[in-house]
Amino acid sequence: MGGWGVVVGVLSGAVRGGTPFLLVSLGECLTEKSGKINLGLEGVLLMGAMSAYACAYKTGSPWVGVVAAALAGAILGAIHALLISRPRVNDIAAGIAMLIFGSGCAFYFGKPFIQPSAPQLPGIPLGGWSDVPQIQAALKISPLFIFGVAMAFVLQWFFRGTRWGMQVRAVGDSPAAARALGISVPRTRFFAIVLGSALGGIGGAHLSLFYPGAWTEAISSGQGLMAVALVIFARWNPVHCLWASLLFGGAQAVGPSLQAVGISTGYYLWNASPYVLTLLVMLFTCSTKRTLAGAPGALGASS
Amino acid sequence: MSSTPEAKVAVATPAAAAGRPPLPWRPALEGVVIPVGAVLVALALFGLFCFVQGRNAFAVFAAINKAAFGSWYAFQNTLVRAAPLMLTALATALPARLGLVVIGNEGALVMGGLAATVAGLAVQTAPLLVVLGVMLAAGMIGGGLWLAIVGALYYQRGVNETIASLLLNYIAIALLNHLVNGPLRDPSSLNKPSSFPIPDEKMLPVIGSSNVHYGLFFGIAACLLAWVLMEHTTFGFKVRMIGGNIRAARLAGLPVALLGIITCFLAGAAAGAAGMVEVAAVHGRANESLAAGYGYAGILVAFVARHRGLPIILVATLLGGILASGGILQREFKLPDATILVFQGLVFLVILFSDSLYGKFGFFKEERR
Numbered sequence: 001m002g003g004w005g006v007v008v009g010v011l012s013g014a015v016r017g018g019t020p021f022l023l024v025s026l027g028e029c030l031t032e033k034s035g036k037i038n039l040g041l042e043g044v045l046l047m048g049a050m051s052a053y054a055c056a057y058k059t060g061s062p063w064v065g066v067v068a069a070a071l072a073g074a075i076l077g078a079i080h081a082l083l084i085s086r087p088r089v090n091d092i093a094a095g096i097a098m099l100i101f102g103s104g105c106a107f108y109f110g111k112p113f114i115q116p117s118a119p120q121l122p123g124i125p126l127g128g129w130s131d132v133p134q135i136q137a138a139l140k141i142s143p144l145f146i147f148g149v150a151m152a153f154v155l156q157w158f159f160r161g162t163r164w165g166m167q168v169r170a171v172g173d174s175p176a177a178a179r180a181l182g183i184s185v186p187r188t189r190f191f192a193i194v195l196g197s198a199l200g201g202i203g204g205a206h207l208s209l210f211y212p213g214a215w216t217e218a219i220s221s222g223q224g225l226m227a228v229a230l231v232i233f234a235r236w237n238p239v240h241c242l243w244a245s246l247l248f249g250g251a252q253a254v255g256p257s258l259q260a261v262g263i264s265t266g267y268y269l270w271n272a273s274p275y276v277l278t279l280l281v282m283l284f285t286c287s288t289k290r291t292l293a294g295a296p297g298a299l300g301a302s303s
Numbered sequence: 304m305s306s307t308p309e310a311k312v313a314v315a316t317p318a319a320a321a322g323r324p325p326l327p328w329r330p331a332l333e334g335v336v337i338p339v340g341a342v343l344v345a346l347a348l349f350g351l352f353c354f355v356q357g358r359n360a361f362a363v364f365a366a367i368n369k370a371a372f373g374s375w376y377a378f379q380n381t382l383v384r385a386a387p388l389m390l391t392a393l394a395t396a397l398p399a400r401l402g403l404v405v406i407g408n409e410g411a412l413v414m415g416g417l418a419a420t421v422a423g424l425a426v427q428t429a430p431l432l433v434v435l436g437v438m439l440a441a442g443m444i445g446g447g448l449w450l451a452i453v454g455a456l457y458y459q460r461g462v463n464e465t466i467a468s469l470l471l472n473y474i475a476i477a478l479l480n481h482l483v484n485g486p487l488r489d490p491s492s493l494n495k496p497s498s499f500p501i502p503d504e505k506m507l508p509v510i511g512s513s514n515v516h517y518g519l520f521f522g523i524a525a526c527l528l529a530w531v532l533m534e535h536t537t538f539g540f541k542v543r544m545i546g547g548n549i550r551a552a553r554l555a556g557l558p559v560a561l562l563g564i565i566t567c568f569l570a571g572a573a574a575g576a577a578g579m580v581e582v583a584a585v586h587g588r589a590n591e592s593l594a595a596g597y598g599y600a601g602i603l604v605a606f607v608a609r610h611r612g613l614p615i616i617l618v619a620t621l622l623g624g625i626l627a628s629g630g631i632l633q634r635e636f637k638l639p640d641a642t643i644l645v646f647q648g649l650v651f652l653v654i655l656f657s658d659s660l661y662g663k664f665g666f667f668k669e670e671r672r
Contacts (some may be wrong), residue, residue, distance in 0.1 A: 037465075039465075045352045083655060083656060084651065086656060086658075086659035087659050088658050088661070089655050089656070089658055089659050090655070092404045092405065092406075092465050093404070093602075093606050093651075093655055094601050094652075094655050096406065096606075096646070096651070097603075097651035097652045097655055098648050098652070099599075100599070100603065100644060100648040100651055101644075101645065101649065101652055102648070103644060104640075104641050104642075104643075104644030104645035104646075104647065105641075105648075106641075106647055107639065107640075107641030107644060108639050108641040108644070108645050111639040111641070116393070133516060137368045163356075165599070172458075174619055192382055200475060210469050222473060225565070226473075227328070228469070229466050229470055230464060230470070231476025232463070266481070267481075267486060268477050268478075268480035268481040268482070269315050269477060269478075271477050271480075272473060272474045272477030272478070274471040275471075275473045275474050275477075276470075278466075278470055279462075279467060279471075279474075282460075282462045282463070282466070282467065283456065283460055283462060285462050285464045286456075286460050286461045286463075287460065288458070288459070288460065288461035289461075294380060300463070
């Protein structure tokens with residue numbers, strides 16, 4: 001395979017490794033559109049992965065696991081939303097608290113599920129046209145990836161073409177104006193954060209039920225935290241979140257793919273490439289004179 | 304104005320005019336009662352959690368207390384864990400006074416540890432104090448420059464400081480992995496790739512006959528210095544002014560960017576010193592154990608202590624005790640080690656919630672209306 005092996009490895013890594021990025025970043029995008037940041041999605045991701053695995057193991061159905069992951073995410077999201085609706089509670093600090101609490105709960109309740117193996121989500125084979133096993137394996141797509149892609153376009157339509165989407169954007173851009181229109185700011189934010197966290201939980205289900213496909217405490221490599229950067233990278237646009245997730249997933253796969261063909265120089269540095277990329281993009285596009293194009297106006301404000 | 308002092312007081316406080324003495328201690332009391340009350344509520348919630356999990360909550364509390372503060376031996380263990388927490392907490396607490404939420408503690412700790420290791424290995428044949436001095440300086444500069452990047456990005460380019468510092472954490476850990484697996488690797492470290500070790504006789508010694516190393520001294524000194532710097536110097540006043548109203552600070556002619564970057568440098572230097580302490584007193588070499596979560600726990604300490612130097616010493620000691628009791632919960636109660644994480648999360652959540660209660664109770668007002 002040689003050079004092509006690297007390309008196939010990176011592409012399949014983009015889809016497999018990009019799926020949690022995609023779902024978590026869509027959740028974060030929805031949250032941030034309402035004007036608040038949720039750094040706790042890392043905890044949501046872990047809790048989602050754990051609940052999905054545990055429920056799939058107990059019931060024998062991976063789909064029950066996916067639903068459980070969404071529920072677990074929604075519960076953590078509700079705690080976050082209620083906490084930051086209080087005056088003087090910083091959303092970033094609350095996110096870090098939720099990160100600690102969520103990962104603590106995931107590790108605590110997940111302890112008995114590290115050993116047993118749960119039923120996995122079935123892959124959708126799109127590589128039947130090829131005889132090369134690597135390509136067939138690479139094109140075995142997670143159903144949650146399809147769900148994520150659909151959600152990206154649904155959210156795009158939701159923000160641009162629906163009344164509720166307009167309300168979420170209004171709350172995120174100018175809470176005062178939204179209040180004047182008779183929109184309840186706390187309620188809108190509550191729903192945005194809860195639904196966003198549910199999406200993040202489903203992202204966790206992909207981790208434990210498809211790829212890597214087991215529950216361990218090291219299952220997430222910071223995708224939940226990265227989602228915040230990814231949304232900035234994607235300029236708060238759900239469809240751009242899709243491309244950015246594929247890019248981040250692919251970048252993470254470069255190191256292992258190169259190692260598979262015997263090139264191991266810079267293995268660990270490649271792991272950092274998404275972070276460096278995001279930092280560079282922010283460095284070149286941010287300015288002290290104006291806010292980022294597409295950024296919700298109330299983001300980072302204390303109201 | 305030719306009014307008497309009494310008249311001034313009367314104008315300032317209607318309560319005094321009405322014949323009741325003003326109650327200046329009540330607002331101060333609020334700052335003690337609310338955090339202490341929050342910790343008690345968090346303890347109660349954790350007790351409930353233990354009860355639901357079928358453990359005797361009081362026995363668990365007793366075990367935590369015994370493992371953390373029960374004996375001089377246990378307390379030494381607590382202090383060893385508290386030392387890096389004091390230092391990493393400052394990495395969040397100092398920029399918080401500027402109004403910035405910096406969470407790059409872990410990255411600055413790792414960069415400080417790396418810089419200290421490289422510098423220490425370079426001068427390892429020098430006398431002990433020279434080695435330690437060079438390591439401390441390198442660690443502080445390494446960590447300081449790392450977070451100065453965050454300050455520079457924020458003030459020069461408007462890059463969000465929280466996201467930038469978070470990204471730098473991951474970049475620092477990747478650099479650490481790259482260096483200890485490549486250029487710095489000691490070929491004899493097989494299972495856990497590590498740098499070459501600092502010679503044992505050049506490590507940071509323990510204080511007197513205790514098990515506590517001098518890192519605790521660094522931690523307490525740094526917190527005291529930060530307290531004096533922020534509360535009692537013009538530098539600290541300027542920093543707090545920027546945090547209070549950045550536009551007013553600019554109009555007053557303060558060099559906002561410079562002050563901000565210096566504060567971020569000091570913040571990183573504190574976390575870098577924590578990295579140096581971890582290398583020079585605990586691990587003896589740089590490896591992945593550096594990124595053991597002291598950075599993220601430091602964020603918790605800073606927020607609970609409301610970003611003030613003196614309370615950080617106390618809160619870091621308490622959290623050090625909680626961290627030290629992880630083992631006993633596992634052995635005596637068969638509770639997984641993540642229990643401590645759940646506990647930390649609960650404390651943090653309740654403390655944040657309690658922030659919204661300031662000013663809600665009439666009792667804490669200086670005067671009643």
